[in-house]
Amino acid sequence: MTTTAPADDITGEMVEPVVIKRRPGRMLFGLGVGIAVLLVGLAIPYVLTDTYRMSLVLDATILSMLALGIGFLARHLGMISLGHGAFFGVSAYAVGVGITNWGWSPLTAVGFGILVGSATALLMGVLVVRASGFGFLMLTLALSQALYQLSVQISARPWTGAHDGKLIAYEPDMTFLGLTQADLINPGLYWPFAWSALVISGIVLWMVGRSKFGTTLEGIRENEERMRFSGYNTFLPRLVAFVLSGAVASLGGALFALNAGYISPQILGFTQAGDSLIAALIGGFGIILGPVLGTFLFVYAQANFNFGGNLHLLTGIALIVVLVFMPGGITGALQKLSRRIRGKERR
Amino acid sequence: MNAAQVLNGLALGSLLMVLSSGLAMIYGLRGVANFAHGALYMSGAYIAYSVSDRMSFGAAIVIVPLALAVIGVVLELCFFRPLQHRSHIELGLITFGLALIVERVVILVWGEKTLRVVPPEFLQGTSTVFGVEYPSYRLAIIVIALALAAGLILWLRLSTVGLHIRAASQDIETASIMGINVDKVSLIVVSLGSALAGLAGTLAAPYIALDPGMGNAFLITVLIVVVVGGIGSIAGAMIAGMGLGLIQTLSTVWSPSFAVLVPYLALTIVLLWRPTGLAGKRIS
Numbered sequence: 001m002t003t004t005a006p007a008d009d010i011t012g013e014m015v016e017p018v019v020i021k022r023r024p025g026r027m028l029f030g031l032g033v034g035i036a037v038l039l040v041g042l043a044i045p046y047v048l049t050d051t052y053r054m055s056l057v058l059d060a061t062i063l064s065m066l067a068l069g070i071g072f073l074a075r076h077l078g079m080i081s082l083g084h085g086a087f088f089g090v091s092a093y094a095v096g097v098g099i100t101n102w103g104w105s106p107l108t109a110v111g112f113g114i115l116v117g118s119a120t121a122l123l124m125g126v127l128v129v130r131a132s133g134f135g136f137l138m139l140t141l142a143l144s145q146a147l148y149q150l151s152v153q154i155s156a157r158p159w160t161g162a163h164d165g166k167l168i169a170y171e172p173d174m175t176f177l178g179l180t181q182a183d184l185i186n187p188g189l190y191w192p193f194a195w196s197a198l199v200i201s202g203i204v205l206w207m208v209g210r211s212k213f214g215t216t217l218e219g220i221r222e223n224e225e226r227m228r229f230s231g232y233n234t235f236l237p238r239l240v241a242f243v244l245s246g247a248v249a250s251l252g253g254a255l256f257a258l259n260a261g262y263i264s265p266q267i268l269g270f271t272q273a274g275d276s277l278i279a280a281l282i283g284g285f286g287i288i289l290g291p292v293l294g295t296f297l298f299v300y301a302q303a304n305f306n307f308g309g310n311l312h313l314l315t316g317i318a319l320i321v322v323l324v325f326m327p328g329g330i331t332g333a334l335q336k337l338s339r340r341i342r343g344k345e346r347r
Numbered sequence: 348m349n350a351a352q353v354l355n356g357l358a359l360g361s362l363l364m365v366l367s368s369g370l371a372m373i374y375g376l377r378g379v380a381n382f383a384h385g386a387l388y389m390s391g392a393y394i395a396y397s398v399s400d401r402m403s404f405g406a407a408i409v410i411v412p413l414a415l416a417v418i419g420v421v422l423e424l425c426f427f428r429p430l431q432h433r434s435h436i437e438l439g440l441i442t443f444g445l446a447l448i449v450e451r452v453v454i455l456v457w458g459e460k461t462l463r464v465v466p467p468e469f470l471q472g473t474s475t476v477f478g479v480e481y482p483s484y485r486l487a488i489i490v491i492a493l494a495l496a497a498g499l500i501l502w503l504r505l506s507t508v509g510l511h512i513r514a515a516s517q518d519i520e521t522a523s524i525m526g527i528n529v530d531k532v533s534l535i536v537v538s539l540g541s542a543l544a545g546l547a548g549t550l551a552a553p554y555i556a557l558d559p560g561m562g563n564a565f566l567i568t569v570l571i572v573v574v575v576g577g578i579g580s581i582a583g584a585m586i587a588g589m590g591l592g593l594i595q596t597l598s599t600v601w602s603p604s605f606a607v608l609v610p611y612l613a614l615t616i617v618l619l620w621r622p623t624g625l626a627g628k629r630i631s
Contacts, residue, residue, distance in 0.1 A: 080436055127615060131622070133436060134380055138574050139618060145567055146611035153604045270563060274443065281440065309454070316447030323441050324430065 027210060034203040041195045045188035055187040060299035061194045062259065064292040065201055065252025067280040069245035071291035072205045074280070076217040077241055079132065083124060083140025085273035086147050087246040091117030091253030092263050093151065096166045097159055099174075106176035106184075110254045117250025118243055120147075125242035130235065132224070141273070148268035166263040176258060184258050194255055198292070201248045206288050208244065217241055278315055282322050284329020293331060350477040352600055353593070358485040360592025361492030362551050364585045366565065367572040368499060369543030371584035374573055375516035376536045377427050378435045383442040385566025386449035387541050391415050391548025392557050393457050396464050399552075404467045407549050415545025419538035427537060428530065446562070454559050466553035488550050495546075496585050503581065512536055571614045576624055583626025 048054050066088045073079045094116035098109030128139040151160045160166055170181045183189045208214055219227045220234050228234050257263055266272055275298065283294020301318075302311055326333040370384045391411050398407040426445070430438055465471075466484040473480040503509035515522040515532045523529040555561065572591055576583030591610060599606040617625060 080440075127619065131618065134439065135574075135618060135622065137436065137439070138380070138570060139615065141567065142571060142611045142614045146608055146615075149607045149611070153607075155604060270567065274447075277440075278444075310451060312447040313451035316444040316451070319444035319447070320441050323437055323444070327433075327437065 027207060030206060030210075031203065034199060034206070038196060038199040041199065042192055044195070045191050051187060054191070056299055056303050057296075058187040058191060058194055058259065060296045061191075061198050062252050062256045063276065063279075063299065064198055064295040065255075066249045066276045067283070067291035067295045068198070068201055068205060068288070069247075069249040069252075070277055070280045071283075071285050071288070072209070072245045072248070073241060074285040075288075076209055076214060076221060077238060078221040079129075079136050079238075079242075080277070081140045081245075082137055082270075082273045082277060083128075083144035084246065084249045085268060085276060086124070086140075086144035087117040087121050087249040088253035088256070088276075089151070089263075089268035089272070090120045090147065091250035092257035092260075092267055093160055093166065095254045095257035096168045096263050100166070100169045101159070103171060105174055106170070106258060110176070110258065113254035113257065114247065114250045117253055118247040121243045121246025121250070122239075125239045125246070129238040129242050141270075144268065144273060145270060148265070148270075151268050152265050160265065161263075163265055165265055168257060168261050168263070181261070185261055187259075190259050194259070197251055197255055201251060202288055202292070205244070205248065209288070213237065213240075275315070278319050282318055282329055284331035284333075286328050286332045286335060290329050290331040294329065297330075350479045351481055352597060354476065354479075354481050354485065354489070356593035356596035357489050357589070358554070358592075359596055360589035361489045362547055362554070363565075363569060363572055363588035363592045364496055365492050365543055365550065366547040367569045367576065367584040367588040368496065368581050369540035369547070370569055371573045371576060371578075371581045372512070372516075372536045372543075373540040374578055375581065376512065376519065376533055377431070377438070379427065379438045379442065380435075380570055380573070381442050381540070382439060382566065382570075383422070383445040383449060384540075384544055384569060385562035385564075386446040386453075387415060387418065387544035387562075388548045388551070388565060389557075389559070389562030390418075390449055390453055391545030392464075392552040392561065393453055393462075393548075394545070395549040395552045396457070396462050396557060399464055404464070404553070407552075408546070411545045411549045412542035415548075416538040416542040419541025420534065422541065423534050423537040427533065446566070450559055450562060457557075459559060462557040464552040464557070484553055488554060491550065495543075500582060500585075508532070508535060568610050571610045574624055575613055575617045577626035578624055580624070580626035583624060587625060 044057065045054060048057060066084055069087070070081055070084050073081055091113040095106075095109045095113035098104040098112045099106055104112070124140070124143050127143065128136055131139050150156060152162050154162055156162055157164075174181070176184060177193070179189060209217075216227070216232060216237050219232070220237060224234050253267075276295070279294040279298035280291035281294065282297065283292065284290035298315070301314060305311065305314055322329055328336065366384070366388055370381055373379065373381050373384075391414075394414055395404075395407040395411045398410050402410075422445075426441060427438070430441065466487075470484040470487050472483055474483045474486055475481075476486065503513060511522070511527045511532050512535070514525070514527055515529050519529055522532075551561075568591070569588075572588045573584050575591070576585070576587035591613060594613075595606050595609045598609055
């Protein structure tokens with residue numbers, strides 16, 4: 001590392017350094033809150049009876065897992081990835097191949113999808129986690145784009161459908177944990193799986209972030225060289241964090257494939273990776289909810305403000321406004337605001 | 348493999364060379380990978396379409412780089428200068444947002460359908476080189492790009508401004524302590540870099556069809572070229588651009604599926620083998 005290297009790292013403005021007090025009480029409290037959120041959220045289909053709105057909420061929930069993975073890496077390691085779309089996409093394709101080409105049951109295929117997605121993350125991770133800053137961004141972008149190029153090759157047609165995309169075809173009597181193919185595309189019935197997957201991933205990532213391992217990661221983020229000199233292996237923790245965040249994205253991709261029933265080749269494209277990163281950035285990396293909030297806002301904007309295809313004009317403006325004026329994203333700005341209010345009350 | 352294929356490779360390499368030298372200059376000085384570079388290139392091509400429609404292609408070659416240089420000045424004054432103390436990644440992501448906006452604005456102005464630009468009449472035919480008939484316009488691209496590259500390198504090596512640019516690209520803080528007006532240097536570099544993107548767009552306009560996705564398609568390749576060439580090294584980016592253009596075109600003949608992967612493979616191999624790129628001096 002040269003002396004100019006820290007300029008590439010994200011410290012200070014984008015990720016507020018938080019002093020973590022590791023008390024078991026707080027962990028249990030957080031776990032309790034998480035389980036409560038999980039149970040309350042299961043009731044959403046009963047409140048939101050409009051199928052269109054429900055399907056939007058479901059889409060946002062599934063895409064949130066991708067943003068959650070990106071946010072975890074950014075928060076704990078300061079690494080901005082443009083390649084997590086690859087794990088989401090590869091996992092979705094693997095589910096499609098398992099069900100359509102090999103006639104597997106959807107449950108087995110989902111397991112296979114997560115496995116293949118995570119294995120992709122492991123392979124990519126070995127190559128990229130040593131890089132930092134722009135090197136990391138470029139490598140993740142390049143490797144995921146290489147996968148995209150592979151997926152649209154004519155020779156890949158039996159597996160991915162190339163540019164036509166992949167339609168998932170089930171055997172008539174197949175079910176996924178009791179849901180038939182028609183039930184899987186019904187947002188109300190599919191909701192419990194997507195919601196539980198998101199909340200449980202969120203809880204797991206939150207707990208990992210607060211564990212000793214999470215503290216090690218933050219040490220590496222702040223000063224990789226010093227951690228190495230203090231006797232820590234800095235490669236393995238980064239690799240584990242990368243694979244973990246890739247596994248969460250893979251889970252999202254597998255659930256996406258079941259619900260959508262069709263995988264567009266754009267899933268591995270530059271735009272998808274960029275959109276998820278933008279959503280996560282706008283939500284803010286400071287807390288675990290940030291990327292999720294950002295994704296919900298993004299899906300909402302996509303559904304309501306996409307008149308004449310102007311979505312990217314708006315997301316571009318939103319991205320610049322957020323980065324220039326509130327570098328911690330929306331949740332970061334809210335945190336700052338609440339801290340200021342609380343600070344005033346104390347005086 | 349025949350001469351025409353080699354010339355095709357040279358033509359693609361020439362475009363990559365012009366485009367990546369602009370990006371490399373900005374990257375070297377500001378430390379920011381300008382994700383808006385593809386959008387600048389695309390808007391250059393579209394402006395060239397309008398100018399050559401109303402006036403002539405010759406006028407476009409002059410007007411478009413000037414127009415893009417003005418955009419570069421705006422870019423420097425509104426974003427790069429006020430935000431220079433932010434982390435480079437943040438600034439890079441801001442240019443990513445700018446690219447999204449520019450892309451949409453281009454579609455709103457020129458529409459989504461594919462447009463074509465006609466090269467000037469005396470370049471419309473073919474010429475005989477190395478025993479093959481080859482489109483004259485592509486030869487002109489190669490000649491212009493090589494002349495430009497030589498001129499740029501000489502200017503950087505021999506002029507005082509060039510010396511200042513090289514100094515500031517090595518170490519911007521020390522350069523400013525030594526009395527170099529870094530703001531002025533940066534203004535020159537960013538506007539020149541944008542002008543080069545505009546020139547590349549103009550040169551590409553009659554060569555490839557114009558569509559709103561053309562910027563993104565090239566952006567990733569050009570970013571790869573700059574990183575492979577070595578961050579901050581303009582000559583490295585030029586050589587890498589030309590090399591990648593040649594390898595990609597020639598491997599298309601051999602195996603098209605392999606050819607699309609060439610830039611990604613090149614980036615991965617180079618970054619793993621030499622993290623600072625082929626010509627990068629600063630070893631990390």
